[in-house]
Amino acid sequence: MIELLRIEWLKLKQYRTFWVLMGLFMIVLPLWNYGFSAGLLKFGGGKKGVNFLTSAYTFPEVWGHLGFWASYFIMFLSFLMIIINTNEFTFRTNRQNVIDGWSRLQFFHGKVMLVVAMSALATIYLFVLGLLFGWANSGSLNGAMTDIYKVGYFFILSLNYLGFGLFLAIWIRKSGLAIGLFLMYSLFLEHLCYGIINRFTVKPYGNLLPLQSSDELLPLPWATMAKSLLPVESTLSMSTYVLGTMIWCLVYYLAGRTMLQKRDW
Amino acid sequence: MKPILSIQGISKKYGFIQALKDVSFDVPEGSVYGILGPNGSGKTTLLGIVLDVLLASGGTYQWFGGMRPEDARKQIGSLLETPNFYHYLSAYDNLEITAGIRGKGLDDRIAVLKQVGLFERRDSKFLTYSLGMKQRLAIGAALLGKPKVLVLDEPTNGLDPAGIAEIRELIKKLNKEGYTIIIASHLLDEVEKVCTHVAILKKGNLLVQGPVDVVLSNEDHIEVRAADMEALKAVLEEMPGVKKIRLADNTVGVLCEAYIRPEDVNSYCFNKGIVLSHLVLKKQSLESKFIELTK
Structure with missing residues (x-):
């Protein structure tokens, strides 16, 4: 498995798109959060806008806020995952890998390892950013470990988003189309679907749709506050969402594996 | 001795199109095995199947007497259809990936x-x-990592004449060093110069296969000319042992039993009062065999 990852690294280490998208993720995520913590970004805009968030970057709130925004920025890495995989199909290097002696499954597992490794790296990065933001805004590391499980939520959210990207790439095989579908689904279609489902179910089971099941783990922080003020509606537990995410990841794995095994390359 | 590659009843359908139909043959160790056929005859499809990038609709294949396919492929150097490499990497770095996958x-x-x-x-x-x-x-x-077997699909594609000659020499040299080489091509000239065995495909059907000298044996013919071609043709049609006469380009082509030699034809015609002005024993080339089989 480590050998598979080593060869994936050989493929990527000189690939400019890899570094650009990784770089965008690593630079824009802290900049954006800095914008909120420094009061540069406000809701309502202009100098009179309301800044909900200046206190949101102290421990332990920092984990929830960083995690929420990172759950958007992780899309850069989903796109990267799509591009890396569709490139293999476009340039037929997937064929070459198999001809040179990988089994189809080994090719697939190399990519799965990449999903896990990139998710782990993004999570470690989020953890470091959280410590830096929290420390800068709290003045100490007191309370840093409270709510630290949200970093773990981010890891499985990353697995979900990158795994979904991998699944789409294997299914669609064309990068433009796969990225377009990813955006259309994640920004619009899924919301439409869970809106419809939740209207007809007692509990909001629509929230268990592929990406939403992870989004629920790191919700918009002040929306949680707002919800707690509203009449209690029945919700699903966090462990349900964790389980939901895991099941979706398993579905992507099995679907990707089956497609690659059953198809001409 | 176990064959390097044994193909048993391989079929492949793309929708309604039957790309391969029940193809079977063995590739012996140490051979240069030519898979011939016109464009679209199924050569690349067949190689794609034995290299596991395409799935057969029926039939089986075995490398090295039944080795796990991915282990077998690590010992096979293959070029299938087009050169596929990471376009943003140099030759040097691409080969590192190839070697890594082969475990070499x-x-x-x-x-x-x-x-x-x-x-x-x-x-x-x-x-x-x-x-x-x-x-x-x-x-x-x-060639990286000195594999035992080379599978080359149209290896001279895109090469200049010097490059084509280099590849031909390389194939001969590697074969002498003990490599088994499977080569698919529609360039018969090239194949004829290097192959020990051939399999000829047409529209997915295996027409003939075996050692080159067997496939091409008993197919020699004798070319003759005389002043009166019609008389010559008439006389030869009467000759015992002659199977087929063809008059074309002012030459009579005589296809006859193997025991009949050019001197027999000469003396037979002379005794019948015809003096030959031209007498040649034509070995059948792979090309004419190929055209005859596939037309």
């Missing part, structure tokens, strides 16, 4: 690049290469 070291990377004439351009990105250079790199990649 990088000791012979420089030697291989020199062998295919890419040493000077080893650090240029793949996308800057000409078609011929890409093809050379693909051949180089196939």
